[in-house]
Amino acid sequence: MTEPLKEAEKSRNFLEEIVEEDLKSGKYTSITTRFPPEPNGYLHIGHAKSICLNFGLALKYGGKTNLRFDDTNPVTEDTEYVDSIKEDVQWLGFQWANELYASDYFDKFYEFAVQLIKAGLAYVDDSTAEEIAAQKGTPTEPGIRNKFSERSIEDNLQLFEEMKAGKYKDGEKVLRAKIDMGSSNMHFRDPIMYRIKHAHHHRTGDKWCIYPMYDFAHGQSDSIEKITHSICTLEFIPHRPLYDWFIEKLGIFPSHQYEFARLNLTYNVMSKRKLKQLVAEKYVTGWDDPRMITIAGLRRRGYTPESIRELCEKIGVVKRDSLIEMSLLEFCIREHLNKIALRRMVVFDPLKVVITNYPEGQSEIVHSEDNPEDPNAGSREIPFSREVYIEKEDFMEVAPKKFFRLAPGQMVRLKSAYIIKCDEVIKDDAGNITELRCSYIPESKSGSDTSGINVKGTLHWVSVPTAISCELRLYDRLFKVEDMLNDDRPYTECINPESLVTVTSAYAEPALRTSKFNDRYQFLRKGYFCLDKDTSEDKMIFNRTVTLKDGWAKEQKKG
Numbered sequence: 001m002t003e004p005l006k007e008a009e010k011s012r013n014f015l016e017e018i019v020e021e022d023l024k025s026g027k028y029t030s031i032t033t034r035f036p037p038e039p040n041g042y043l044h045i046g047h048a049k050s051i052c053l054n055f056g057l058a059l060k061y062g063g064k065t066n067l068r069f070d071d072t073n074p075v076t077e078d079t080e081y082v083d084s085i086k087e088d089v090q091w092l093g094f095q096w097a098n099e100l101y102a103s104d105y106f107d108k109f110y111e112f113a114v115q116l117i118k119a120g121l122a123y124v125d126d127s128t129a130e131e132i133a134a135q136k137g138t139p140t141e142p143g144i145r146n147k148f149s150e151r152s153i154e155d156n157l158q159l160f161e162e163m164k165a166g167k168y169k170d171g172e173k174v175l176r177a178k179i180d181m182g183s184s185n186m187h188f189r190d191p192i193m194y195r196i197k198h199a200h201h202h203r204t205g206d207k208w209c210i211y212p213m214y215d216f217a218h219g220q221s222d223s224i225e226k227i228t229h230s231i232c233t234l235e236f237i238p239h240r241p242l243y244d245w246f247i248e249k250l251g252i253f254p255s256h257q258y259e260f261a262r263l264n265l266t267y268n269v270m271s272k273r274k275l276k277q278l279v280a281e282k283y284v285t286g287w288d289d290p291r292m293i294t295i296a297g298l299r300r301r302g303y304t305p306e307s308i309r310e311l312c313e314k315i316g317v318v319k320r321d322s323l324i325e326m327s328l329l330e331f332c333i334r335e336h337l338n339k340i341a342l343r344r345m346v347v348f349d350p351l352k353v354v355i356t357n358y359p360e361g362q363s364e365i366v367h368s369e370d371n372p373e374d375p376n377a378g379s380r381e382i383p384f385s386r387e388v389y390i391e392k393e394d395f396m397e398v399a400p401k402k403f404f405r406l407a408p409g410q411m412v413r414l415k416s417a418y419i420i421k422c423d424e425v426i427k428d429d430a431g432n433i434t435e436l437r438c439s440y441i442p443e444s445k446s447g448s449d450t451s452g453i454n455v456k457g458t459l460h461w462v463s464v465p466t467a468i469s470c471e472l473r474l475y476d477r478l479f480k481v482e483d484m485l486n487d488d489r490p491y492t493e494c495i496n497p498e499s500l501v502t503v504t505s506a507y508a509e510p511a512l513r514t515s516k517f518n519d520r521y522q523f524l525r526k527g528y529f530c531l532d533k534d535t536s537e538d539k540m541i542f543n544r545t546v547t548l549k550d551g552w553a554k555e556q557k558k559g
Helices: 003-010 014-025 045-060 079-091 102-118 129-135 153-164 214-224 234-250 272-280 295-301 305-315 326-340 510-514 552-558
Strands: 032-035 064-069 098-101 122-125 174-177 192-196 210-212 230-233 257-260 263-265 322-324 342-344 350-355 363-369 379-385 387-391 411-414 419-427 433-440 468-475 500-508 521-523 527-531 540-546
Touching: 014 045, 014 257, 032 045, 032 230, 045 064, 045 079, 045 230, 045 263, 045 295, 045 305, 064 079, 064 102, 079 295, 098 102, 102 122, 102 153, 102 174, 102 192, 102 210, 102 214, 102 234, 122 153, 153 192, 192 214, 210 214, 214 230, 214 234, 230 234, 234 257, 295 540, 305 326, 322 326, 326 527, 326 540, 350 500, 379 387, 379 510, 468 510
Parallel strands: 032 064, 064 098, 230 257, 263 322, 342 521, 350 433, 468 540
Antiparallel strands: 122 174, 174 192, 192 210, 350 387, 363 379, 411 419, 419 433, 468 500, 521 527, 527 540
16 A cells, blocks of 8 residues: 555544445445535535535545535525525535425425324424423423323324414424433424424425424435435434434435534634624624625635635544634635735835936836746736835834834835835924935846845835725634633624724735736735725725734734
């Protein structure tokens, strides 16, 4: 066995071991997995892990993956969410074998329910939700069955048919499985299979007014599709016996459920309900706000599918929940963008520099690499002239000893251009610096420098006559608390007030004028950026994906 194969053998996760054993033993000749989101919101980074796992397993072992929408709750579901989920899965790099819906099986679910009623394993209950909860008991005390559980099979069949026909109001009756009210597993204490909801469904319209519960629909959907490995997160472990019970009693294809640890990220909430509240109450601009941990938000912010897949690969597949550092996701995107991002110069807070010995009216072209990490990236032309912008923070009138940027009498190199020296500082009546007068060394041009002068500082810059005005949106973490799972405060009180800082006075080199939405950039010395969808003919807007280095921990220590 070669070394790479040995490494692959060592690094198999527990699900891969199960799949390999099932194929080796002949239990299955091929595998089928599924990704089963409920279309009641946009997908987030946690769903990305499930997508990578389900599709990744099938790809590795020559199987297939279904995309199945768990659309059994018409009140919260919408075609907008269906469309966004499909876009996210494809953007991550995966394609499903079949696009399916739990609602495809509503007639079959009804038949299954009738089958269980006829077997004496289900009954119609008139109790209220509060009564049912009280009758279920506690984890340490058994539940108590009510009188409705003694109804005859004939009565239950008739009542269930009347529920389907719309005879009863919402909440007036439910269908429950008849299992074990004394079970230590609360899910076994006569769980609800169907509830009445007079609501319009996004696919079936008004055909149905009874809808199956997740625990009844999920395993049967898997069985109908002959899913060999139904992969869920750890919170579904207590549901597994019920999943198996329904399949066994119905005598259908024995799909089996396996559980893995969900992805929890620091400085984030991973609840779809909470993300929905952030949108509804306008804490963010929408599901694709670049501060959101939704896949749509990450995409708009400039994250790449490769970086998200890399994160999922790095954290692996385990059976114990843990909190993953947000800095690991940021590391993954920095690593990828460093390889692919085009380098550009953008001045965030401009200070004008006039090069007094550069001929007035003259300009020239200097050249710079598009990406020094990619030898095939080529180079670009950058206009240079007598007047340029530099960052205000790159000049100090009274500079400390180790300040290697621009100061009176001090020299720096302008990136890909010339060495300049600050000769004079111009101020307004209030004493504010408005302009620097500098001189340049003609022999010091980058690539053909014969000046013999070495300087320690190199500054990015933009030529004034060709500068493009643009807006920069500097995004940071939406929450200021590391472990949002275990913080007792209302999560909206933990929002980082500096999660978005907008810079409206930035100037960019003209090469950015032709930017496309899929392009990725490193703004030299500043961070990684991409073009935002709010860009118009009048104004270019760029989103900061991530800074060049992880400065969050340092800032937190300062605070």
